[in-house]
Amino acid sequence: MSRPKAVLVALTVLAAVGLPFATLVIWSLADRWFFPGLWPQAWGLRAWSYVVTTAGGQVITALWQSVAVAFVTAVVAVLVALPAARALGLYSFRGKDAISVLLTLPIIVPPLSVAMGLHLWFIRLDLAESFIGVVAVHLTFCLPYAVFVLWGVFSNYNPDFESQARSLGASRWRVWLRVMLPMILPGVIVAGLFAFLLSWSQYLSTLIIGGGRLITLPVLLFSLMGSGDRPVAAAVSIVFVLPALVALLFSARHLGGKSLAGVR
Amino acid sequence: MGALSLKDLHIHYDRQPVVQDFSLDIGDGEMVALLGPSGAGKTTILKVVAGLLAPARGEVIIDGQVVNDRPPEKRDAVMVFQKPLLFPFMNVNQNIAFGLKMRGDDAARRSRAVERILALTRLAGLGPRKVHELSGGQQQRVALARALVLEPAILLMDEPLSNLDANLRQEMRELILTVQSELNITTLFVTHDQAEALMMSQRVALLLEGRLRQVGSPRDLFHRPADPEVARFFGGGNFFRGRLHEGHFECDFGRLPVTAADGNGHLRTATIRPEDIQLATAPVDLPDSFAGTVVRTRFEGMATRAWIRCPFGELVVLTAESALAPGQSVRLRLPPDKIRVFSEASSSE
Ligand SMILES: Nc1ncnc2c1ncn2[C@@H]1O[C@H](COP(=O)(O)OP(=O)(O)O)[C@@H](O)[C@H]1O
Numbered sequence A: 001m002s003r004p005k006a007v008l009v010a011l012t013v014l015a016a017v018g019l020p021f022a023t024l025v026i027w028s029l030a031d032r033w034f035f036p037g038l039w040p041q042a043w044g045l046r047a048w049s050y051v052v053t054t055a056g057g058q059v060i061t062a063l064w065q066s067v068a069v070a071f072v073t074a075v076v077a078v079l080v081a082l083p084a085a086r087a088l089g090l091y092s093f094r095g096k097d098a099i100s101v102l103l104t105l106p107i108i109v110p111p112l113s114v115a116m117g118l119h120l121w122f123i124r125l126d127l128a129e130s131f132i133g134v135v136a137v138h139l140t141f142c143l144p145y146a147v148f149v150l151w152g153v154f155s156n157y158n159p160d161f162e163s164q165a166r167s168l169g170a171s172r173w174r175v176w177l178r179v180m181l182p183m184i185l186p187g188v189i190v191a192g193l194f195a196f197l198l199s200w201s202q203y204l205s206t207l208i209i210g211g212g213r214l215i216t217l218p219v220l221l222f223s224l225m226g227s228g229d230r231p232v233a234a235a236v237s238i239v240f241v242l243p244a245l246v247a248l249l250f251s252a253r254h255l256g257g258k259s260l261a262g263v264r
Numbered sequence B: 001m002g003a004l005s006l007k008d009l010h011i012h013y014d015r016q017p018v019v020q021d022f023s024l025d026i027g028d029g030e031m032v033a034l035l036g037p038s039g040a041g042k043t044t045i046l047k048v049v050a051g052l053l054a055p056a057r058g059e060v061i062i063d064g065q066v067v068n069d070r071p072p073e074k075r076d077a078v079m080v081f082q083k084p085l086l087f088p089f090m091n092v093n094q095n096i097a098f099g100l101k102m103r104g105d106d107a108a109r110r111s112r113a114v115e116r117i118l119a120l121t122r123l124a125g126l127g128p129r130k131v132h133e134l135s136g137g138q139q140q141r142v143a144l145a146r147a148l149v150l151e152p153a154i155l156l157m158d159e160p161l162s163n164l165d166a167n168l169r170q171e172m173r174e175l176i177l178t179v180q181s182e183l184n185i186t187t188l189f190v191t192h193d194q195a196e197a198l199m200m201s202q203r204v205a206l207l208l209e210g211r212l213r214q215v216g217s218p219r220d221l222f223h224r225p226a227d228p229e230v231a232r233f234f235g236g237g238n239f240f241r242g243r244l245h246e247g248h249f250e251c252d253f254g255r256l257p258v259t260a261a262d263g264n265g266h267l268r269t270a271t272i273r274p275e276d277i278q279l280a281t282a283p284v285d286l287p288d289s290f291a292g293t294v295v296r297t298r299f300e301g302m303a304t305r306a307w308i309r310c311p312f313g314e315l316v317v318l319t320a321e322s323a324l325a326p327g328q329s330v331r332l333r334l335p336p337d338k339i340r341v342f343s344e345a346s347s348s349e
């Protein structure tokens, strides 16, 4: 990349990611910040000490809940999406177009409506206010996303590699583990990451199905915002964003499709 | 190391018959070419032998055992695909060792076997390379090495040279021949290139539209094709009708003494290869000849192909005479010993 281009990219990234994040940091460090002031009138660590000490237990519990829900959702989404996406990507069969429309439905219908629609059933099934119930409602839109990502991966996948591996003496199981998985790993990571982040940022559906019993970070965040304490909300927001950011950075090299080269 | 016997194979894709009535026996250590145009069903047959596809009917027998119910990994028949299909996440050594690892060989054994096969396939020193750092020819050799290292009873090769340029292809042919005879692996070698089939194998099996049309030595198929379609596939032309009568073939070109078997009085089709027709530009040069006029010519390097109008039809001639011009008068002679009379009255000519 040439120098001017690199600078441009850096500026874009800074503007898109840095600015909103910077305001969060400033807010979290403000003790007082009233309207006409461009900067806080007084700086301080009040918000952070509140988050770490007074609300510390709550934040840790919420953080743990969020990680657990998002992680389980992502793993289940990828595991279920894999065979479906494989069939969609490799074989042509009747009803394929219909399936692709059906899959977009949960994506375009707001999670709120889905959650409200499912709420009664979940109560009947004893899934309301439970971990499994929240994971299930997150799956309604995380799963289609995962299927779409992996569908793309499998339409660029050459199953002859598997035949070759079988012929060289690998059993069906080992072919999946040692040939298919390494080949589609970047796609699996991207799909899992999408599902994780989607679940991570859910508020309404978690609130409805979780019924206030399952407090994830967004739920905690909203309740803190409701109290009107902006520095505290900003500090919790940073706690909320950081794990997602770490997950993104961790898998950054798999994004952008570069590592998908050579699949065919 | 193993004999392969295919008995009456019928293979379908979604009820669509692709290969029918296919039977072929390959002896221990033999190299047989399965020859046919694109779409004839060659890959399909290899996949059935490898166990990657189930036949609708028929048996695959390796070393006297019916292996129809054995999965590919338990067949001792290894297929090398048309594309190298090297695993991109492994280096050359790991690719070659893949089958050994699946089989459970320990690391020391694996590396010994890999070293040996690298040397044999002239890949020595390339072991640590990444797959995408190899040329096309090297990739194909790694693919071959990856199969050879297992020393399978049966080696199945699906047009392994078709993606290589001409020079490299010739080099690879030599390599395959050397390695095959050195390891003495029973080999079924698929190709669509008739010249390749003739030069590579001890026997050739010709497949047209999913049916086995003729099996025999390269000379057999080339000089004694079973029917006009086989002859045409090997570059034959010049089909003409006539009647067998007392050891002679009586046709428009005269009464030609032939060695065809029985069939007195029957209408038959005969052929003569374009390069077997004798051509002379001066009338005195050829006894028993007849006149013709050059219609058009095509220079093909070592020879010139000429279409010549005769009183009884048009003949294609392949001649060393390169100065022919359209409209020129020539004399032609059909040497009787070069004429092939097909035994069945053929429907297609
Ligand atoms: N997976 C498949 N599904 C349906 N038809 C196929 C499939 N693979 C091959 N065919 C058809 O079977 C015939 C033989 O194919 P193939 O064995 O690949 O021919 P070859 O290797 O001789 O070129 C072709 O007509 C091809 O279109």
Ligand SMILES: [Mg+2]
Binding pocket: B039, B042, B043, B044, B158
């Ligand atoms: Mg083929």
